[in-house]
Every structure is written in structure tokens, then in C-alpha cells.
Amino acid sequence: MANLEELRKKIASVRQAIQSESSGLTDTKTVYELRKSFLDKTGRVGQLMKYMKEVDPSQRAEFGKNVNELKNWALDYFNSLDEKMRAAELQRIYERENIDITMPSHRRQVGNLHPVTQVRNQLIEVFSGMGFEIYEGTEVENDYYNFTALNTPKDHPARDMQDTFYLSPEFVLRTQTSSAQIHVMEEKKPPIKILSPGKVFRSDDDATHSPMFSQMEGLVVDKGITLGDLQGMLDVFVHKVFGESTRTRLRPSYFPFTEPSVEVDVSCFECGGKGCSFCKHTGWIEVLGAGIVNRKVLQNCGIDPDEYSGLAFGIGIERVAMLKYGINNIKQLFESDLRVLNQISDRQ
Ligand code: DAH
Numbered sequence: 583m584a585n586l587e588e589l590r591k592k593i594a595s596v597r598q599a600i601q602s603e604s605s606g607l608t609d610t611k612t613v614y615e616l617r618k619s620f621l622d623k624t625g626r627v628g629q630l631m632k633y634m635k636e637v638d639p640s641q642r643a644e645f646g647k648n649v650n651e652l653k654n655w656a657l658d659y660f661n662s663l664d665e666k667m668r669a670a671e672l673q674r675i676y677e678r679e680n681i682d683i684t685m686p687s688h689r690r691q692v693g694n695l696h697p698v699t700q701v702r703n704q705l706i707e708v709f710s711g712m713g714f715e716i717y718e719g720t721e722v723e724n725d726y727y728n729f730t731a732l733n734t735p736k737d738h739p740a741r742d743m744q745d746t747f748y749l750s751p752e753f754v755l756r757t758q759t760s761s762a763q764i765h766v767m768e769e770k771k772p773p774i775k776i777l778s779p780g781k782v783f784r785s786d787d788d789a790t791h792s793p794m795f796s797q798m799e800g801l802v803v804d805k806g807i808t809l810g811d812l813q814g815m816l817d818v819f820v821h822k823v824f825g826e827s828t829r830t831r832l833r834p835s836y837f838p839f840t841e842p843s844v845e846v847d848v849s850c851f852e853c854g855g856k857g858c859s860f861c862k863h864t865g866w867i868e869v870l871g872a873g874i875v876n877r878k879v880l881q882n883c884g885i886d887p888d889e890y891s892g893l894a895f896g897i898g899i900e901r902v903a904m905l906k907y908g909i910n911n912i913k914q915l916f917e918s919d920l921r922v923l924n925q926i927s928d929r930q
Pocket residue numbers: 757758759760799800837839840870871872873874894895896897
């Protein structure tokens with residue numbers, strides 16, 4: 583017969599085993615495994631019951647009670663250990679996934695449109711708001727459209743104004759978008775209101791000239807068109823592009839395809855017209871050429887100059903971009919140096 587005192591020692595040693603074997607555990611999985619090894623049907627706590635038959639019948643109830651107490655204690659013990667492990671695991675997850683929301687984030691680089699494209703788009707927006715349609719001509723043009731029809735026949739001194747790239751005696755790289763005027767007037771009868779943006783080419787190369795640059799031609803033909811209409815439209819353009827307080831002034835000039843011809847100046851947007859180094863102390867900056875379409879040009883396109891009149895203007899897009907963004911060498915617009923181009927934007 584087993585002595586109850588000895589059996590109680592066994593019960594106590596199982597309790598101790600639970601405490602010592604669980605002392606180094608750090609997660610719920612190992613606690614679960616250990617709990618099983620003690621509390622499963624075949625676990626070490628249950629195994630104590632096999633001593634029952636060795637206990638004196640008068641002490642069996644007492645022994646059973648002691649084993650049950652151990653079992654209840656073990657259940658509580660493992661439950662609270664499991665809770666502790668869960669909390670510790672959660673804490674480890676929090677630490678691992680800790681995000682420092684005060685850290686600066688990676689900023690994505692946002693690209694810019696090229697300044698020439700920005701100005702081109704802005705001009706298109708301004709003029710299409712006034713009802714202009716876009717007509718895109720071709721870069722290779724024949725001599726007739728680039729010069730002759732624009733009242734610049736061969737040997738006309740005005741041909742010297744534009745250093746032309748001849749591809750053959752008949753074909754040129756267009757020197758001006760004005761050639762679009764002729765195509766449009768041949769194809770359409772008035773009223774005409776077109777804007778023709780595009781690349782033009784001249785054998786010219788210095789700080790303010792490039793062999794390739796861009797122009798935007800405007801042409802309006804209708805009954806009773808005057809220089810007043812021209813100035814009104816250009817005022818809208820200048821206010822939008824250079825600022826509301828900018829004023830315009832027309833100066834007499836000469837182009838073979840317009841009569842009268844004018845150069846359009848804007849009041850200096852650096853000094854407001856007082857005079858500074860930007861406007862060479864004149865208070866004015868030249869921005870484009872324009873005029874009333876020469877009667878001969880209308881006639882060349884089969885439009886009766888006694889019935890209709892027209893206005894035309896030609897804007898240098900790089901020139902506007904250089905003025906607007908304070909660029910003093912046209913090469914900066916063509917070198918594609920992102921350090922320069924990234925700084926030139928209307929977007930803040
Ligand atoms: N085609 C001229 C040039 O390239 C610019 C120009 C001047 C266009 C007067 C026009 C105009 O339509 O009326 O220098």
C-alpha cells in the first residue's frame with residue numbers, strides 16, 4: 583500500500599515540474615505543448631491517478647481530491663501563462679511592425695512639361711478660348727507657300743531676313759509658320775480663325791537664336807477686321823501669359839505679307855515699365871510681329887480683299903518662354919538639363 587504522504591510528494595513534484603519546465607518558455611506554442619504533456623488524458627497529472635489502486639481505500643477520496651486540486655491549479659497556471667505569452671507575442675509584433683509616422687516619406691519625383699510645351703499649351707488655351715482652331719502645317723514646305731504666296735517672290739530683299747535651309751531649289755525647311763496662312767486660305771473660305779503652332783528652321787545660331795525653334799501663327803479673316811481687333815486679341819494673350827497689368831503697344835514695322843505691319847511690345851513685367859536692365863531701360867519688350875494681311879496675299883489665295891480683310895500674327899514660343907521664365911540663353915531650352923528644366927514651371 584502506498585503511503586498518502588509519499589503520494590503527496592509525488593503530487594508536489596509534478597507541480598514543481600510544471601513550474602520549472604515552464605519557466606524558460608517564451609511563446610504560446612511551447613506553453614501549449616507543455617500543457618498537453620501534463621493535462622492530456624495521458625498527461626503527467628492524469629497519470630497520478632494510476633496510484634489510486636495502491637492507496638488505502640479510506641484515503642482514496644483524499645488522494646483524489648489532492649490530484650484534482652493539482653489539476654485545477656495546473657489549469658489556472660497554464661491559462662495565466664498562456665495569457666502572458668499572448669501579451670508578449672503581441673508586444674513583439676507591435677515592436678516589429680512599429681512605424682515611425684514622424685519620419686519623412688520618400689517623395690515621388692513629379693515631372694514637368696518642357697517650358698516650350700508649357701508656353702505652347704498656354705497659348706493654345708488662350709487663343710482657343712477666343713474661338714481659334716488649330717491647323718498644323720508641314721515642316722518641309724515648298725518655296726511658294728513659304729515665300730512667294732506670302733508676297734515674297736524670288737529676289738525679294740525680305741528673303742534675306744530669313745536664312746533659309748534649302749532642301750532643293752523648290753523645297754525648304756519652313757522658315758516661318760506663316761506658310762500655314764496660305765494653306766488655310768486656299769482650303770477654307772472666310773470667316774477664318776486659325777492658330778498654327780509648329781517648328782521652324784533658320785540657319786542662325788547664337789544666344790537668342792537656334793537653327794530650330796517654334797512659332798505660333800494666328801490668322802483671322804472676315805469682313806471688317808482691323809488693327810483694333812488685333813490689339814484686342816493680343817491684349818488678352820499678354821494679360822494671361824505675362825500678367826493682368828501688362829500693357830501692349832504697336833510699333834510700325836515691315837513684313838511683306840502684312841500691310842500695315844507692326845511689332846508688338848509689352849510693358850516690361852520686371853519693372854512695370856519704369857526701365858530696368860531686363861528691358862534695356864526702355865520699359866518695353868518686343869514679343870511678336872503682326873499686321874493686317876496684305877491684299878496681295880488674300881488675292882493669291884482667291885479671297886477678295888475688297889470684301890474681306892485679315893489680321894495675322896507670329897509668336898516665337900521660345901522667346902515667350904525665355905521672357906516669361908527669365909532664361910537668357912536659348913540653348914538652355916534645348917540642352918535637356920533636368921536641373922534647369924525642373925525649375926521652370928508655373929506649377930508650384
Ligand atoms: N513670320 C514672321 C517671322 O517669322 C512673324 C510674323 C510677323 C508673322 C508678322 C505674322 C505677321 O503673321 O503678321 O518673323
